[in-house]
Amino acid sequence: MKWLKDFITDFGWPRIIIALFLMALFIAAPFVGVKLGPSFTDVFNRFGQNAVMVLALVPMVQAGCGLNFGLPVGIVAGLLGALITMQIGLTGFTGFVVSIVFTVFFGSLFGWFYAALLNRVKGEEMTISMYIGFSIVMLFSILWLVLPFTKPTLVMGYAGEGLRRSISLENYWRHVLNDNALTIQIGSVIFPTGLILFVALCAFFMFIFMRTKTGTAMTAVGSNPDYARASGVSINKMRTSATIISTIFGGIGILVYQQSFGFVQVYDAPLFMAFPAISALLIGGASVNKASIVNVIIGTLLFQGMLTMTPSVINSMLQTDMSEVIRIIVSNGMIIYALTRKTKVAK
Numbered sequence: 001m002k003w004l005k006d007f008i009t010d011f012g013w014p015r016i017i018i019a020l021f022l023m024a025l026f027i028a029a030p031f032v033g034v035k036l037g038p039s040f041t042d043v044f045n046r047f048g049q050n051a052v053m054v055l056a057l058v059p060m061v062q063a064g065c066g067l068n069f070g071l072p073v074g075i076v077a078g079l080l081g082a083l084i085t086m087q088i089g090l091t092g093f094t095g096f097v098v099s100i101v102f103t104v105f106f107g108s109l110f111g112w113f114y115a116a117l118l119n120r121v122k123g124e125e126m127t128i129s130m131y132i133g134f135s136i137v138m139l140f141s142i143l144w145l146v147l148p149f150t151k152p153t154l155v156m157g158y159a160g161e162g163l164r165r166s167i168s169l170e171n172y173w174r175h176v177l178n179d180n181a182l183t184i185q186i187g188s189v190i191f192p193t194g195l196i197l198f199v200a201l202c203a204f205f206m207f208i209f210m211r212t213k214t215g216t217a218m219t220a221v222g223s224n225p226d227y228a229r230a231s232g233v234s235i236n237k238m239r240t241s242a243t244i245i246s247t248i249f250g251g252i253g254i255l256v257y258q259q260s261f262g263f264v265q266v267y268d269a270p271l272f273m274a275f276p277a278i279s280a281l282l283i284g285g286a287s288v289n290k291a292s293i294v295n296v297i298i299g300t301l302l303f304q305g306m307l308t309m310t311p312s313v314i315n316s317m318l319q320t321d322m323s324e325v326i327r328i329i330v331s332n333g334m335i336i337y338a339l340t341r342k343t344k345v346a347k
Contacts, residue, residue: 015285018302025309032316037188039309045178046304048195049260052202053253053277054284054296056246060125061291062210063242064222065118067281070129071274072137073114074250077106079140082255082264083163086172087151096173096259103251110136111247115240126288133274141267167264174262195260202252203293209245218242222289253277279303 060068081102085095121128145162156162182193209215220228221238258264284299
């Protein structure tokens with residue numbers, strides 16, 4: 001059966017095994033007392049919550065900068081944009097949109113400096129970007145204490161200065177995309193239409209951009225830099241554009257994550273957020289120099305589906321509360337698997 005062999009070759013055995021295991025979890029769920037409706041709702045919410053951050057990795061991969069372990073640079077830009085909007089006092093969808101505007105500004109600024117560093121260390125981008133990501137999180141851990149935020153809901157209660165570690169979005173834009181008139185409920189399954197539509201809009205913009213002249217030049221730089229240079233393409237300029245776009249989308253991704261999660265978390269919270277996003281992309285079939293939106297969708301669904309269903313089903317089977325332990329084992333196990341398969345494709 002040639003079509004089956006072609007499908008297995010294209011989709012890959014690892015993803016097929018993960019997909020079958022995830023399907024088995026859903027089948028087993030009702031027999032161990034786990035309700036399918038809330039489980040599907042959780043998977044949809046987690047997919048929408050994390051997909052934009054995974055999407056943010058695509059431009060840098062396509063431009064030959066490798067996997068963006070410096071995603072916290074964009075996340076910090078998003079956090080700064082959100083907190084400024086909260087300090088101003090904007091709420092609801094308006095507050096969310098203004099946060100995106102601030103994020104685009106800070107993401108462009110931070111992304112430009114980030115790109116300038118990466119252009120000086122060609123060939124070592126993934127290692128250096130990891131340290132850049134860690135460094136900016138630690139730098140802002142200091143700045144969150146000294147920046148002039150004064151709103152009582154933002155600052156610590158004792159001294160009246162310095163940001164709280166977790167800040168509720170209850171009175172700002174919590175679930176502005178999840179809970180709205182577009183939400184569809186079928187039985188006990190709640191489909192977050194607004195959230196998924198926003199993710200689809202971001203994916204559409206990325207799809208269109210990667211097919212523009214600039215996007216095509218980025219892909220050329222990542223696939224064959226010598227050919228791109230001979231064609232008159234500025235490699236550093238394309239790498240800078242890819243890094244800025246990746247940083248902006250990373251910032252928008254954390255805004256989507258925040259509104260779904262319900263809290264803004266600062267200080268060391270963004271430190272390791274790049275790892276699950278990178279793992280989802282690799283599980284979806286990407287490599288260190290080739291990624292697509294299909295990889296983003298498949299990888300995020302598989303990763304978040306496993307992370308949602310495994311603790312619930314195993315907890316119910318063992319009749320004990322080991323959800324956090326199981327979640328850590330599964331998430332880190334999938335991260336190890338994903339990172340050990342980062343092989344380059346032939347140019």
